[in-house]
Amino acid sequence: MFNKGKIEELTNEIEKLNSQIIGLSKFGGMNAVQIELEITQLKNTKAEIEKELGTVRQELSNLKASLIETEEIAMLQEVGIYQYSTVLESSVVYAEKIKEIEVEIKKRNLADGGAIEAANEWIVNGSASEGRKVIKEFSKLMLRAYNGEVDDAIRTLKPYKMQAAIDRVDKVEKSIEKLGKTMSITINDTYHQLRISEIKLTADYLEKKEEEKEKQKEEKLRLKEEEKAQKEFEREKEKLNKELMHHQSILAKANESGDSKVIEVENQKIAEIQSGINGVEERSANIRTGYVYVISNIGSFGEEVMKIGLTRRLDPEERIQELSDASVPFKFDIHALIFHTDAVSLEKQLHQELEKLRVNKVNLRKEFFRVTPAIVKELLTKLSTENILTFNEKAEAPEWRISVKQ
8 A cells, every 4th residue: 555655755766866867967068978868768767756656646545535435434334324235125135145145155165165275286295195185174274264253253243343344354364365375275255255245244134123123113102102092082082972972861851841942052062072073083093183292301401402293192291291201300391282184294394394403313213403492483383374282482391490409
């Protein structure tokens, strides 16, 4: 690899040649032909060195660019932004691909499988067969050492440390080549690349598996929340049906007695209850309907950090109360509540508008943003024609405020 020292060495040589050219030009007419020839040769040498210097500088620039790119990828992967070497749809497919590679690896590790290369002829104690036996045994030992290192790298592999594992295996391959130089023992390059592919696919598999686990966890929480919402709808509908039956009974008696005033009141109440039942049934059927909430927890996350989410519960404050469980030291404060027939889209639009203000820019399932309630209110007004049911500019945070004073 070329470096700064090489460039300085070539630059110094050019300066030295320039000095020699100037010195030779002072000889004037003495041996003019010879001096002119010498000057021409020096100029040609200078041109060649300058060309080489340009090549060195370009190669160094390319190496620096490659190094920066590698470092950026490593940094991104270390904080959780993983870049797949092979994009496949599921961990199951990755596992199948890994099995295919493992089958090929086993084939290449058989006698004459081509995993390792060595000298064809070697004489030991004047015997060619003895020499072949020594090479065979030494080759097996080298291959076992190589495979052991690769297997250990895979066994302890973390997705974000994939490149470090590959570098480790590359060094092992070079070490074996150095140790086996006398007998020309080397790891076959195709086999080496096959094992590197195994490392890459394993890293992809581990990352995809973790990603799927997170999605399953999120889906489980969503289904749990949906189940709670449906139970609320059922309880509310049951309650309204009981009220409906009660008022229908009163209406029947009023019709028998001919009490027109009671009939009018009961008909109105029955209509209101029936409307309520219809509303509950509509909300139960439409999974996109619900409340978008804007809440904060100063004691846990500091000021001007808002969590923006949605719930399908009939009582959104019940869901917010659940978020204030033992995982946070203080209760959440409600800044805004809005009911919407397409709360899913409204929440998504809010998140998109506030994308640059996300607290966690890696895990987009975290719904925290560095923003004020006033700004969120402006966005809600812009994105929806529905009335904001609740709005509080300032968080009460009574537990936190009392705790701070003590």
